[in-house]
Amino acid sequence: MEEPLNVPRSIRVREVGPRDGIQSEKAEVSTEEKVRLIDALSASGLAAIEAVSFVSPRAVPQMADAADVLANIARRPGVFYSALVPNRRGAEAAADAEADGMQVFVAATDSYNERNVGRSVHASLEDVREVVEIGREAHLPVEGTISVSFGCPYEGDVSPARVAEVSMWIADLGIASISYGDTTGMASPRRVAEVVEAVRERVPGVDINMHFHDTRGAGLANVLAAMHLGIGYFDSSIGGMGGSPFAEGATGNIATEDLVHMVHDMGVETGVDLQVLLEAARIAQGLVAGELPAKVLKAGPVASAG
Amino acid sequence: MEEPLNVPRSIRVREVGPRDGIQSEKAEVSTEEKVRLIDALSASGLAAIEAVSFVSPRAVPQMADAADVLANIARRPGVFYSALVPNRRGAEAAADAEADGMQVFVAATDSYNERNVGRSVHASLEDVREVVEIGREAHLPVEGTISVSFGCPYEGDVSPARVAEVSMWIADLGIASISYGDTTGMASPRRVAEVVEAVRERVPGVDINMHFHDTRGAGLANVLAAMHLGIGYFDSSIGGMGGSPFAEGATGNIATEDLVHMVHDMGVETGVDLQVLLEAARIAQGLVAGELPAKVLKAGPVASAG
Numbered sequence: 001m002e003e004p005l006n007v008p009r010s011i012r013v014r015e016v017g018p019r020d021g022i023q024s025e026k027a028e029v030s031t032e033e034k035v036r037l038i039d040a041l042s043a044s045g046l047a048a049i050e051a052v053s054f055v056s057p058r059a060v061p062q063m064a065d066a067a068d069v070l071a072n073i074a075r076r077p078g079v080f081y082s083a084l085v086p087n088r089r090g091a092e093a094a095a096d097a098e099a100d101g102m103q104v105f106v107a108a109t110d111s112y113n114e115r116n117v118g119r120s121v122h123a124s125l126e127d128v129r130e131v132v133e134i135g136r137e138a139h140l141p142v143e144g145t146i147s148v149s150f151g152c153p154y155e156g157d158v159s160p161a162r163v164a165e166v167s168m169w170i171a172d173l174g175i176a177s178i179s180y181g182d183t184t185g186m187a188s189p190r191r192v193a194e195v196v197e198a199v200r201e202r203v204p205g206v207d208i209n210m211h212f213h214d215t216r217g218a219g220l221a222n223v224l225a226a227m228h229l230g231i232g233y234f235d236s237s238i239g240g241m242g243g244s245p246f247a248e249g250a251t252g253n254i255a256t257e258d259l260v261h262m263v264h265d266m267g268v269e270t271g272v273d274l275q276v277l278l279e280a281a282r283i284a285q286g287l288v289a290g291e292l293p294a295k296v297l298k299a300g301p302v303a304s305a306g
Numbered sequence: 307m308e309e310p311l312n313v314p315r316s317i318r319v320r321e322v323g324p325r326d327g328i329q330s331e332k333a334e335v336s337t338e339e340k341v342r343l344i345d346a347l348s349a350s351g352l353a354a355i356e357a358v359s360f361v362s363p364r365a366v367p368q369m370a371d372a373a374d375v376l377a378n379i380a381r382r383p384g385v386f387y388s389a390l391v392p393n394r395r396g397a398e399a400a401a402d403a404e405a406d407g408m409q410v411f412v413a414a415t416d417s418y419n420e421r422n423v424g425r426s427v428h429a430s431l432e433d434v435r436e437v438v439e440i441g442r443e444a445h446l447p448v449e450g451t452i453s454v455s456f457g458c459p460y461e462g463d464v465s466p467a468r469v470a471e472v473s474m475w476i477a478d479l480g481i482a483s484i485s486y487g488d489t490t491g492m493a494s495p496r497r498v499a500e501v502v503e504a505v506r507e508r509v510p511g512v513d514i515n516m517h518f519h520d521t522r523g524a525g526l527a528n529v530l531a532a533m534h535l536g537i538g539y540f541d542s543s544i545g546g547m548g549g550s551p552f553a554e555g556a557t558g559n560i561a562t563e564d565l566v567h568m569v570h571d572m573g574v575e576t577g578v579d580l581q582v583l584l585e586a587a588r589i590a591q592g593l594v595a596g597e598l599p600a601k602v603l604k605a606g607p608v609a610s611a612g
Binding site: 184215254261295302303 | 311457462463490491492494495496497499520521522523524525526527529530531534550553555556557560561564567568571572573600601602604605606607608609610611
């Protein structure tokens with residue numbers, strides 16, 4: 001029954017909870033707790049963890065201890081610990097702290113980019129260029145992230161041609177892997193197909209990562225749609241940590257355990273031991289104030305997804 | 307972009323909140339409130355509503371007023387108001403109360419059937435036969451439901467061949483439309499494909515309805531998988547009313563507004579006006595104790611799904 005499903009045999013999962021999740025939680029999380037969570041995650045077999053960000057501690061106080069976190073985790077061989085960076089200063093800090101790689105971000109729309117970092121997408125390309133340069137000097141791979149790729153809270157629909165154009169701009173600066181962020185959960189299987197088609201046409205060589213939110217319930221449906229298109233690289237957050245930045249109480253990132261559970265039951269490999277991952281989910285639940293939205297921890301896995 | 311998505315142009319949505327949802331809510335819901343909810347749902351353009359069940363009032367006190375509910379709703383032309391019935395007595399009551407149709411149910415496994423209605427699947431077939439007979443006399447269409455079609459909380463995996471066999475048994479008794487219940491949320495896109503393949507091989511003419519739960523987060527992914535297989539008939543519950551019967555606090559039925567929202571954004575027609583449906587969701591939220599799990603009411607629809 002593998003062929004009729006028409007999905008990749010294996011996918012890569014990049015865990016973003018320690019950065020993207022904790023950053024949007026209101027509860028204060030200590031350096032020790034972050035280290036404990038990251039170590040629990042790396043024990044599960046996850047290949048990549050977005051561990052920290054190097055951003056202004058005034059803007060994002062939750063990440064002020066990023067260097068300490070990277071210094072104290074137990075680096076597990078084979079696990080790729082990356083840092084999100086907005087600019088040269090962040091990239092230098094990430095290199096100094098010995099991150100394994102960096103992600104630099106721009107938005108698909110000027111409205112979002114301006115509200116997020118105070119300048120146009122074009123102006124942000126200069127930051128991307130500088131981060132790529134530092135990555136090259138420090139021998140650190142740099143991946144890109146394009147926010148609001150499936151819709152923007154300020155502009156509404158975002159044309160796939162625009163997403164492809166921004167992709168081309170950052171690919172031209174030396175970015176070979178791009179994550180498409182569904183920042184406010186507006187994606188649907190149709191939008192996924194349209195973005196993938198447009199990007200592949202304009203930037204054929206680029207490695208595509210999908211970063212979906214479950215804000216409107218279609219998170220795993222979008223994963224399935226992307227897998228049908230041959231995409232095999234996804235972001236997700238343990239426990240579904242990290243709410244939507246634009247709707248109070250709404251769900252944000254898709255949950256790593258729910259993603260892994262579904263694809264395992266489909267016979268798709270992730271390299272992750274679900275039981276160990278659920279242990280990390282319990283730790284994540286202990287760090288935050290409210291009940292995390294992930295479901296498999298609550299309902300228990302089916303046997304075949306074990 | 308319609309063709310590459312490879313899904314039906316339109317789907318039928320059967321709303322099950324007034325029966326399946328309210329039945330598992332702890333809060334008491336008055337006849338007037340049920341009528342108000344059903345009328346709000348029928349105003350949205352939904353073609354089918356599972357309005358009530360005629361079961362033992364001792365077993366399910368929330369449905370003791372089923373006849374009163376059917377007597378007091380504003381019957382909207384074109385809307386199919388059905389009743390769930392377990393046996394001859396229920397079917398007679400449904401016919402007396404002028405339901406438009408009935409659903410009769412058996413489980414895919416004996417363990418589940420025995421715990422649910424106190425007898426084996428084979429013994430339940432006699433009930434199915436009698437319900438079909440009464441339906442024929444009263445000129446009421448009878449649809450079937452097979453619970454735990456994608457996994458059983460007592461037996462674990464359920465073989466698709468078994469689901470197809472039970473389908474054949476009830477089809478032979480005169481059932482032309484069968485709903486496959488993911489009673490405890492164990493379905494995945496793989497299981498959906500396997501069940502559809504087995505059923506189509508064994509009972510080629512049967513009309514397939516999918517009744518998914520979102521207990522482990524894959525509800526809408528399973529809808530997408532089924533649509534890719536040409537399935538165009540789905541159950542869902544307004545607000546996601548009705549928890550999982552086997553995991554405290556876990557999500558049950560997929561939410562009608564999240565389903566409609568996703569497929570509309572894909573260009574799939576449902577006949578439903580999403581804004582009017584969200585009005586019904588607000589009414590549903592007012593009837594229950596906790597916060598309903600549906601997401602689009604909280605986050606708001608994207609413009610194109612309007």
